[in-house]
Amino acid sequence: MSSVYRIGDFAKRVGRSPSTIRRWEAEGKITVRRSPSGQRYFDESDVAAVLAPGFTRDDRKIVVYCRVSSAGQRADLACQVEAMEAFCLARGLAVDEWVREVGGGMDLTRPKMLAVMADVKAGRVATLVVAHKDRLTRFGYDYLAHEAETAGCEILVANQESLSPREEMVQDLLAIVDTFSGRLHGLRRYEKQLKVADLTEVSS
CATH class of the missing domain: 1.10.1660.10 (Multidrug-efflux Transporter Regulator; Chain: A; Domain 2)
Structure with missing residues (x-):
């Protein structure tokens, strides 16, 4: 049967x-x-x-994107690639392009990530495979997924959280705190300037 x-x-x-x-x-x-x-x-x-050989297949690419935050995580990057190779093999995915990048998850100007998303928007990618959502971006994943869906591209997430080092999240959270601390300091300085300006105006 x-x-x-x-x-x-x-x-x-x-x-x-x-x-x-x-x-x-x-x-x-x-x-x-x-x-x-x-x-x-x-x-x-x-x-x-x-x-069958005569079947008209989708001629768009299947791309795997792998990322770590720092050069010291080269070994983690190799493990990530190896795990994704096994994942794609198990799913029967014939990968056309492997993209490896070193850069922070909060940096949305990573050159290779931008190049991949440009291909997605141009309709050249059928499936974009990542180990975990934060490998693509720490924040704003839903927006990138929306852009991909609009272009007819599926983002396939393996959900392998073990390939998302905890120290990266700590670094990203510290970066957020540092950013907002700088802004808070700027606001305080601006408030002082306003107070000085008000006192000057009153005294004059």
């Missing part, structure tokens, strides 16, 4: 994401059968059709 797959299992079987399968359906590249309850289902003939 032929195996029957739901969309998630079928996506893994052909090395794509469920969102890609849905897009293929919308584009008419595949014919989807549905059960009486309305659920999509596939069998081995569908797998063979998608894996």
Whole structure:
């Protein structure tokens, strides 16, 4: 008896994401059968059709982005890449581009991250894979995910928190405190200047 797959299992079987399968359906590249309850289902003939050489595949890239905060974490970066290789292999993802970057999670001007997001916005990336959300950015992930979704790109998060070093979070939190401390100091100095100006005006 032929195996029957739901969309998630079928996506893994052909090395794509469920969102890609849905897009293929919308584009008419595949014919989807549905059960009486309305659920999509596939069998081995569908797998063979998608894996056949003549099938029109998505020509956009699958990109894996790996990041650590400092040069002293090169070993952590290598472990992150190795773990993501295993993750992509298990998911059947044929990765087109591996991006490795050293830079803080709060720095949204990281050159390689900006280059990846530029490709995403230009419609050149089908799937962007990261170990954890904070590997892409410490704050503002939802905005980047929205930009990716708008461009038809799926951000696939492996949710491997062990690849997000705790010391990085401490460094980022200290950076936030330092930033706001500087602003608070500036406000206090501004308040003093205002008071001096008021006293000068009153005395004159």
